[in-house]
Amino acid sequence: MRILLITSMYPSAQKKYSGIFVKNQFECIQRLITPDEDIAIFFMRRKITGPIGSITKHLLSFFRFIPFLFKKYDVVHLHSFFPLIFSAWIYKVFHPKTKLVVTFHGMDANIQVNKKNEKLLRFFSKKIDFTIPVGKEVAKNVTKKLKLPIGKILPVGVNPSIFYPEPKQKIYDYLFVGSFFEVKGIDILYQSIKDLNKDIRFCIVGNGEKYKKLFLQLINDGFTLELKEDQTHEQLRTLYNQSKFLVLPSRSEGFATVIVEAMYCGIPVLTSNIPQFKEQITENENGFTFPLETPEKLTALLGNLMDISPSEYQRLSANAVASFKDISLDTVCTELLKIYRK
Structure with a gap:
């Protein structure tokens, strides 16, 4: 089995801890997979930019993704629905048997899908095979706005070997x-x-x-x-x-x-x-x-x-x-x- 994670949230030089939970999941899954399984990741290069710069980096990210259209994966997992769904939709055109999984992190379902675009995004979301909202309220919006069934509600997870109580003075x-x-x-x-x-x-x-x-x-x-x-x-x-x-x-x-x-x-x-x-x-x-x-x-x-x-x-x-x-x-x-x- 070959798995590809696609994310717009990932640490960078300017935003060192943006989307670090995706990096943590990727590295954790790398440890858990069997020798006959493989996982890769494609992430957008994050920078602090204005509105024009934000559009530019999304376009550049799309062009960087083109070589992946010619690689075969059994599962493609998006971390955040919008705007990654457009790249994933094109990938599914090339590889219709690939299963598409999407984790909805909150803003993508709560705010970015709205009355102006929900019909368009509902069309693109038909390619999704399994939905993973991180919480119950996010799940409600996924169902209400995109008319998608909920696969499983699953938060991103926290590492208890890093976060635990310590006897520190409360300063x-x-x-x-x-x-x-x-x-x-x-x-x-x-x-x-x-x-x-x-x-x-x-x-x-x-x-x-x-x-x-x-x-x-x-x-x-x-x-x-x-x-x-x-x-x-x-x-x-x-x-x-x-x-x-x-x-x-x-x-x-x-x-x-x-x-x-x-x-x-x-x-x-x-x-x-x-x-x-x-x-x-x-x-x-x-x-x-x-x-x-x-x-x-x-x-x-x-x-x-x-x-x-x-x-x-x-x-x-x-x-x-x-x-x-x-x-x-x-x-x-x-x-x-x-x-x-x-």
């Missing part, structure tokens, strides 16, 4: 990990920090010029805040364990891997109350949510949790550790191999 009260995009709620978090006591300790991990400048200004104004970029998984594990809570006030998500990573380290999580997070957060058990339509309630929540008792925090931490034991990286990749072989 941060709150940690944010993610790109500085408003879909991630970075503007909500920024406003909350501005409205809180300057002594509350924040660590912000990510990048984006606009909010980097705004956070640096907060530091200059005396707020207790650290900015970090390009953290390795091992560095992230340390940061999770040095923090009391992870904060993720997103407006849209798939099945947020950073939440699972944090919980593997025993860190409770604060999120917006969007449906996707309700799959991961059980209120007052492994974390807390705030209403997205009233972001000032996040500010109140961040302030109130400063007075949490040690025993109550330990209860939340223990519940976090117990939350996602069934979606380790090896478990997910073993399941993917079963899907390919079937």
Whole structure:
């Protein structure tokens, strides 16, 4: 059996940890396959660009893919539906017996498929043989918008040999990990920090010029805040364990891997109350949510949790550790191999 992974999300010199979960899956499957099986990967070269540059890199990626049209694979697995489905559709024209598997990561089904293009994308999606949404809410959109049956709901997986509890001193009260995009709620978090006591300790991990400048200004104004970029998984594990809570006030998500990573380290999580997070957060058990339509309630929540008792925090931490034991990286990749072989 020959398998080809195709992804628009993969680490690069400029975006070192973009789509690292795809790289982790690829390397894990390489370890698990038998000698008569083979897996290859094709990824788009990621750069930080504007709208024109983004279109250009997608076009260049398509031309780079042309040689793969003349190679025979038994299974082609897309990580993210749009716009990779166009290349995969052409591949299936050349190789109709090849099985096409698509992992829907969230934004591709939740936002990129919309009223303007869903009929067109529904046509191209007819070539798909097996769908893998990363969460229940993503699955609903795959069915509703593309009229596709769900093969299996399967998150990307987290490596428990990298993410685990460590007896670290808590030097941060709150940690944010993610790109500085408003879909991630970075503007909500920024406003909350501005409205809180300057002594509350924040660590912000990510990048984006606009909010980097705004956070640096907060530091200059005396707020207790650290900015970090390009953290390795091992560095992230340390940061999770040095923090009391992870904060993720997103407006849209798939099945947020950073939440699972944090919980593997025993860190409770604060999120917006969007449906996707309700799959991961059980209120007052492994974390807390705030209403997205009233972001000032996040500010109140961040302030109130400063007075949490040690025993109550330990209860939340223990519940976090117990939350996602069934979606380790090896478990997910073993399941993917079963899907390919079937």
